Amino acid sequence: DFEASFIRLIDKVTNGSRIEINQTGTTLYYQPGLLYGGSLEHDCSPSRGIGYYLESLLCLAPFMKHPLKIVLRGVTNDQVDPSVDVLKATALPLLKKFGIDGESLEIKINRRGMPPKGGGEILFACPVRKVLRPIQFTDPGKIKRIRGTAYSVRVSPQMANRMVESARGILNKFLPDIYIYTDHMKGVNSGKSPGFGMCLTAETINGTILSAELASNPQGQGAAVLPEELGQNCAKLLLEEIYRGGCVDSTNQSLALLLMTLGQRDVSKVLLGPLSPYTIEFLRHLRSFFQIMFKIETKTAEEEHMGGEKVLMTCVGIGFSNLSKTIR
CATH class of the missing domain: 3.65.10.20 (RNA 3'-terminal phosphate cyclase domain)
Structure with missing residues (x-):
């Protein structure tokens, strides 16, 4: 379907x-x-x-x-x-x-x-682009701030505040600059089913953004989730993502690798955390469609002084250019 x-x-x-x-x-x-x-x-x-x-x-x-x-x-x-x-x-x-x-x-x-x-x-x-520029994105940098959104629809607006409080309880131990917006949609903007959840992002000094999110169980499925627990678990997931590290978080690894492949005929490098199973499968597809192989170097936690194992991915773009873009 x-x-x-x-x-x-x-x-x-x-x-x-x-x-x-x-x-x-x-x-x-x-x-x-x-x-x-x-x-x-x-x-x-x-x-x-x-x-x-x-x-x-x-x-x-x-x-x-x-x-x-x-x-x-x-x-x-x-x-x-x-x-x-x-x-x-x-x-x-x-x-x-x-x-x-x-x-x-x-x-x-x-x-x-x-x-x-x-x-x-x-x-x-x-917007459309004719060519992509190659990137050298190998130093994630230190985390300077955490932002987030706690949303609630068709439930009490207090749910969002309760999630924010419990998430801050965990994250405040690490850095002071945390701001989590509450987003309570009313009326027609709130969709058709009740629920709540939160999305947290951590931003580093070099502009790397890592994220984590959680949502409540859908109406009529599974046990009811306490907003406090959801907030805590979401904060822990964000810390887990930060531990994995890298310059691109695990949801966007494949997007970064695709855009590197389609770049100009130049070297692109990106430092990633441990590769997710989806990304590994995606690399196989890149090999079969574009005949492109990435050079994969593992960096151990000792070299990087922090977090889990990192992977440095290097490739030369295929020089793809967007032929259908209209030139005005």
């Missing part, structure tokens, strides 16, 4: 794609078209979060013919996919590092939607 919705979304952003699926739905024949872009709307399936769709759009958006401006409707925050908040806080600064920036790069949350019914709405806009 959500996969069919994803295929429809890909069909919307491209021009001239041929997609055939057999009766049993086990094989998919796909002939890609041109990435077209433009202003679009799409209703995502409520069984997966908008993050699932947005992740792949982030990979494609810079290479469209026209700047992409798309309204996605569905579940903004769930327990499976990276939420829109996290992608807004981490993926956008990452795109800026590669030279995809400007006022038209934004993710805006108009309405929140929690599972199972959804009802959220976001706007994603991204």
